[in-house]
């Protein structure tokens with residue numbers, strides 16, 4: 606049975622040793638739980654791909670303790686420095702050119718690298734302990750879920766998803782942010798937003814002093830940008846809050862049990878309702894938990910009454926739209 610460990614100083618030190626020996630460790634971060642391995646060891650990185658069932662060409666984010674560690678892996682220009690200084694430690698991943706001599710096991714065959722300094726004390730504590738054992742000190746860590754499934758935002762989600770395959774797991778409670786980091790690609794002349802997250806587009810643009818481009822068809826491979834990523838087993842439908850009750854009336858007539866994640870209780874006796882929070886940060890924090898909870902009910906459908914697309918809601922809209930696309 607997998608071990609769920611309290612984040613004591615001894616546990617953090619032990620985790621660093623396991624990683625240094627080529628093992629895997631599940632760590633809490635402020636966004637979601639990550640499945641970590643030493644990014645400089647090919648076999649350790651391969652073990653992440655094998656456990657997740659993730660296709661080989663999909664690059665992983667390398668986590669570091671600070672900007673100087675990041676610079677051992679990636680080439681930081683003025684834009685990258687400015688963003689790291691403004692938002693690290695925090696939920697922002699920078700895609701930059703890889704240092705030619707840096708190991709490329711985590712990069713899916715690309716000459717770019719995704720780097721992030723997480724703001725969670727457990728992730729940072731393990732990174733710091735690991736830095737004392739390994740001077741490169743980079744931890745490859747994708748979300749600790751099977752490929753294509755919903756990211757885990759608490760230790761229990763990891764066990765539910767990885768089961769007996771769960772490696773050493775440090776329990777850091779519920780993740781504060783709840784959706785994956787914002788990803789900005791700085792490898793081209795024009796910076797681009799590859800994945801919306803808690804660090805908002807306008808905050809990034811204010812630091813860069815220029816607008817961000819979006820995803821284009823030649824964007825680097827990013828599994829978080831596949832249409833059907835973040836998918837529960839039950840089909841998900843995103844509906845407008847104003848049309849929710851009409852939609853539910855149809856399912857009620859057909860006597861189909863459906864789940865609803867909505868701000869207000871719907872007028873539908875057969876619906877399993879989970880109350881959605883009011884603000885966008887609340888949605889970010891709870892959306893994956895809600896999808897998992899409703900998915901476990903054995904329903905024919907999950908309806909999400911998403912708020913109208915207003916600024917600040919990009920990350921929520923992005924994740925619920927992807928959950929609604931069948932893989």
Ligand code: TXA
Nearest residue numbers: 636639664665717718719747748785786825827828829
């Ligand atoms: O919040 C997060 O970013 C979490 C926590 C654990 O830090 N990690 C995470 O990792 O979401 P993952 O592997 O599930 O998503 C990483 C995304 C993927 O879509 C990956 O393809 C993209 O980052 N990525 C990594 N390196 C890249 C690169 N060189 N070029 C383009 N995309 C890259």
Ligand code: MG
Nearest residue numbers: 747748756829
């Ligand atoms: Mg993921």
